Amino acid sequence: MPPGQPLLRVSDLTLKFGGVTALADVDMSVESGTIHAIIGPNGAGKSSLLNCMSGLYRPTSGSVALRYVADDVGRGRRDQPAASPEADIDSLDIRERALTSLPPHRVARLGVARSFQNIELFDHLTVLENMMLGRHIHMKQNVLTSMLWFGPARRQEIAHREIVEEVVDLLKLQAYRQKPVGTLAYGIQKRVELGRALALQPSLLLLDEPMAGMNAEEKEDMARYILDVHELAGVSIVLIEHDMNVVMDISNRVTVLDFGKVIGDGTPQEVMDNPRVIEAYLGAGAAS
Amino acid sequence: MAVLAVIVIILPFILDDYWLALANTALIAAIGAIGLNILVGYTGQISLGQGGFLAVGAFTSAILTDRLGMPAPVSIIGAVMLTAAIGVIVGLPALRLKGLYLAIATLASQMVILFIVRRWEFLTEGQGFLDVARLEVFGFRLDRANFEQQWYMILLVLAILAALTATNLFRTGVGRSFMAVRDQDIAASAMGVNLTRAKLTAFAVSNGYVGLAGALMAHYTEILSWEKFTLDVSILYLAMIIVGGMGSVAGAVYGAVFITLLPVLVREVADVVGGAVPIIRDQLPAVEHGVFGLTIIVFLIFEPRGLNRIWERIKDWFGYWPFRY
Amino acid sequence: MTAAPEAAPGAGPPAAAPSLLSINNIEVIYDEVILVLRGLSLEVPKGQIVALLGSNGAGKSTTLKAASGLLPSEQGEVTSGSISFAGEDITKMDAPERVKRGLSLCMEGRHVFPHLTVSDNLLAGGYTKAKEAGETLDFVYEFFPKLADMRARTAGFLSGGEQQMLAIGRALMSQPTLLMLDEPSLGLAPLLVEEIFATIAKLNADTGLTVLVIEQNARTALSVAHHGYIMEQGRIMLEDEADALADNPDVKEFYLGVGGDAGKRSYRDVKHYRRRKRWL
């Protein structure tokens, strides 16, 4: 999807858990090629919104629709660079798909990858295996050839391993390739999780508090990785983050949630100046 | 490695029939345990239904051969496929169940399958057991004198194939998706793993091996009755993978051999010390049972990763010998 | 920052205040091999708020676990040194005993009881002081009116911030004299972080509660604390009054990081930035 095009549209999204309304009529739109931050107080529904986007939660009503270029998806051809901005949009076969009716694995197949608020890695697998799972949607799953190993199964493993290695290089994870992720330090695990999502070569990356629990130094590193991913791989990113400094610095657009409702939307500066946002989220201290 | 291979190959020429029969039983168990480990150890879906699945494989193959006159290899393949299919049916509830709920659902399948095996007169023609004709492969009929040796060769080849194919499976995406489901199913689905498909595939693949083990059991023991497939058998197989090492193909093999030989070992010991402690000899089945339980406990407490881990440590030690570390 | 309450830093000379918790030169080893604390000493004077800062993996949480007796549950062990609380040696005491004596820990990552309701969580918190649980409960609800609104909800379904409040409220239920907080702002919105620290300061001012708090968010922590410690690799590297620490150039560089102050560097400008010098 060329930059600047609408990529993801959330309309009238409502999500209820029993008596609790986590999201109420949320409308927002993510443009291709941006880093779009979602902020808001705890319990505002940010993670829930992300979960709706990735198919983990089924909303009570409303929809999330993803637009994608037909050729980009599902054929394992995402190793080519994303369509250049100059490409003629009309010549592309752009389709739209409602994510809200899809199970999570189908959403992933459309090129939406994510990380989780509390690291959800495959603890007993190595860093490489975790990242190879990121390649899952691009691989053919054939039990019989897998059992035989020699031939197609082996060739396929090698081909995908090459792509994973690029991600390993990008995120500087070389030293940890064969380590079971469960034993790694928190910061590294966060990076592996990012890597796993990247390995999927997504067109949209959803990150839920990738810097939570990090100190200043690690945050800087993580911010750098996110920017690199955004710039080098041309991925659009939806980012939940509480640290306003990070949000201000790296995001192009910000949506603010409070009690499940959108209370602000715009450029970081616009949002910072929005009195409702200051009152509900930032507090007087941050506004000064 | 080479030494081991030589030992395994000359085994049939040095062991007598009794020990060869044990070896054969262990090889069949190894195939079944590999299957169970795929489901339990690698995919994290607990199954107490192993006994019932073995029964499906065994009776299918026996009936296809004896009543429909199919060649044994064909009926064995038929048994593998049917058992895999039954696995998928039983796996369906697994899609929504977790932990103990799943364990008990598989316990239910064990009970129901066993009930059918006991009560469905068609299976044994009302006799309560089923005779299976001597194995004949491509016109070659095993002879009585070399029965155990010939079976040993057949089973050895099949067990090695089973171990290899299972190992290969976990070098590829399919196997990885099983492990992903085990470690973190939500994340797995967010990475594009179809949980339904992965779990059902795991049930099918696992049961394929179990069906093979069941079919071999039928042809090897030449007689089938429901008592070979009780809940105790399910537990026996779980013990194999616990003792051998969960989530390890080699572990399943070690575990199968160990658990098959355990009662023999207990009996030998009982023969020796029985004079001094008569209760051990007089209550042998109880003692065997108790030792079995104790083995599980001891392994879980002291080496939860099983014989496989112990073996690795030994290899490391010798690898570094004479320098430790 | 408005969060700093009346009980401003420097309300009393720290040296004069008797020490409530004192950790003397302890060593902590996990799994019999991993040496994490290497001779750490620390004093928490009665009635003060003390902040413990340090980078990831420095051993901050381990220090609090050692003080609250949780190490054995993680195969950890204090191999040398001693810990005393209110003049009593508690080095070998088990965790529940310490709670009875007024030492309460609010763990990193909240750790509420997910299947219990909010009110059951609080009641469980008052386990050691069952008789007065009713009154304490009212007190906690007063401090956290939000919890009162959610009392019947299952804790596992609360959002992170809500859970953090619950965790602090639960810790208060045991009527501690020393409250230890492990990264209370983890994953919380700025407003809430402010709120929580304001609450901490208020508790301290109103009830004289002594607080030991670990924080990544050094700026906020130092703004309410009287005294601060900075640790690296299992040792205390620096200790001073909070104000003084906040002005220390090293602290500024490593803990206050980019952003915040005027003339800050943007996250966009940071290239792969590696720590040039360590404290050691």
Add this chain to the structure above:
Amino acid sequence: MSTFVTLLVIGLSEGAILALAALGFVLIYKATGVINFAQGEFLLIGAYSFYTAFVVMQLPIVLALLVGVLVAVVVGVVVERFILRPMVGQSHISIIMVTIGLASVLSALVQMFYGTQPRSMPPILPRGSVSILGGTVPVNRLWAIVICAVVLGLLTWFFQKSRHGVAMRAVADDQQAAMTVGISVRRVFAMSWALAAISALIAGVTLADITTVEMNIVNFGLLVFPVVIMGGLDSVPGTIVGGLTIGLVTQFVSGYMDPGLAEIVPYLVLVLVLLVRPYGVFGEKRIERV
């Protein structure tokens, strides 16, 4: 009608005993997260220890019961201390398997010392039959219902309402956090195992009195699984409803349909329930947030 009443009362009594045995299981599960496959063997140990005190040592019944309780507590605490405590932090499967191993060991011990032959015991509950609505009903069955109801009530109150009950549930959720609020995790663990063993003792002795003291008690114990799963693993009321349902359904199927089918009917009912409600009738869905 007469058959119906007989089956009803017998079904209820078995259901009540089952519920009691299952409650012990649930107690352990809720407090320690351990799935105890040896609960059937706890019934067995209960019945045989009482038998030993009452018949072999010829103690008076009250004393014999006390001995039973003592043995139950000791077994419960020892099992917790030496078998389950080292298993903290291991996977579900490992914990299930360790209790399966324990089950083998316990039943093997009983078999070694008492053999497999049934032993008869002088009656404890009154014998004889009464006629209710035209059905002949053994009196001891009625007594069994009463005893189990009382014990069930006491345990339920303890778990739901008492301070220790809340502590047990807190420990089940997060052991470290429980320690930070001053709950002694070890004490709670020991307490729940001991309570489970005591409830198994009462269930086992009641059962042994209306049948015989024999190894078969274990098979009866296996039924706690359909019971707890059906009711919902962590629900006390669910356990009671589950127990009574299984008791009654089994009895009616065996009386009106096929006694052989009755053996698997609990499992069929269970599967049906799970298809509709994967967490049992009263069970709560596990909290899974990401």
Add this chain to the structure above:
Amino acid sequence: GGGGAASADSDEPIPIGVIADLSGATGDVGTPYNEGMLAYVEQLNADGGINGREIDAMSNDYAYEVPQAEELYRRYLSDEAVAIQGWGTGDTEALRTRVANDELPFMSGSFSEELTDVEESPYNFLVAATYSDQMRAALNWIAEESGGEAGVAALHHDSPFGTSPVGDGEAWIDEQGLDIDFTSHAMPAGTTNFAGILSQVDSAGAEYIIIQNVASPAAQLARDLKAQGGDQTIVCLNWCGNELFATGAGDAAEGHVMVQPIAPITTERPGHEAILAYADENGMDPADIQVSFVQGWYAMHIMAEGIRHTLDAGEDLTGPAIRESLETMGPIDTGGVIGEGTVEFSADSHRGSTTTGLYEVKDGELAVIEEAVSP
């Protein structure tokens, strides 16, 4: 065989494998049966064995599990046993093809009619009336006792052992034109009450309950029957028709009937004397000698006689030789204990006897109703 135990002029002990149930589903009667066999061997060896050669009876518990029995059988085979004493119907039937292949004479506690087909089971020998014959005798007696018309419910162990006589009983009713309404139910193993099955018996209108099962569950059923005020008469076949049933059920056993081909010790037959002498020597209370013990004793006796005949004939102790001895040696005397008193096999019948006795429980003892009944 050249040397070794099988050789005619060897003086080594004669190995016989015993597959016993001590702890399994039928252990209540399996235990005294096994003790009876071993007691006989002990006595025989003490008396100088067979022509000076002792019998080495290797006895192991298989807990009534077929796979265990197979495994034991393989061990006995590798220990060069010359004959096998088995136990249950399931395992005996399961092993018979192997036994035939390995040419090993095989007797067992199972009197299933299936095993009498000499073509199919050339090495199996049945020392007493088959379960089916016992069932027939029971049905004849019921027809007589009830004056013609009767309802009968056959309750059986849920196994080949249990179902073995059920079909034959039904066929017998047709064949003989008996006016008997026949239903059958499997008795679930490990059940805590038989209320369900009894209410089915009730609603089928049966006045007689024939039980083909071991003593303990039968006794429990009798107790349940009494507690629920049922008035049916129980007729126990072979393995529940014994003292264990009478004591296990207590006063609930009174008046029930037993079909038992082996004479209980209380009937004081000449064949019991050896057993009583043995009991006396070993400090056993004669009152503790159960009919299953007697049965085991004589099962071993018959096997020993076959071996003696083989050795007397100067032949090697091979399976075929022993088989031939048993088939050709003529009647074997049991001192009035089994059936009419003697057991005889031939090349086309391995049915050692067809007659059985009928007893009633009176004051906790087995009282004779009729002797040497043949259907």
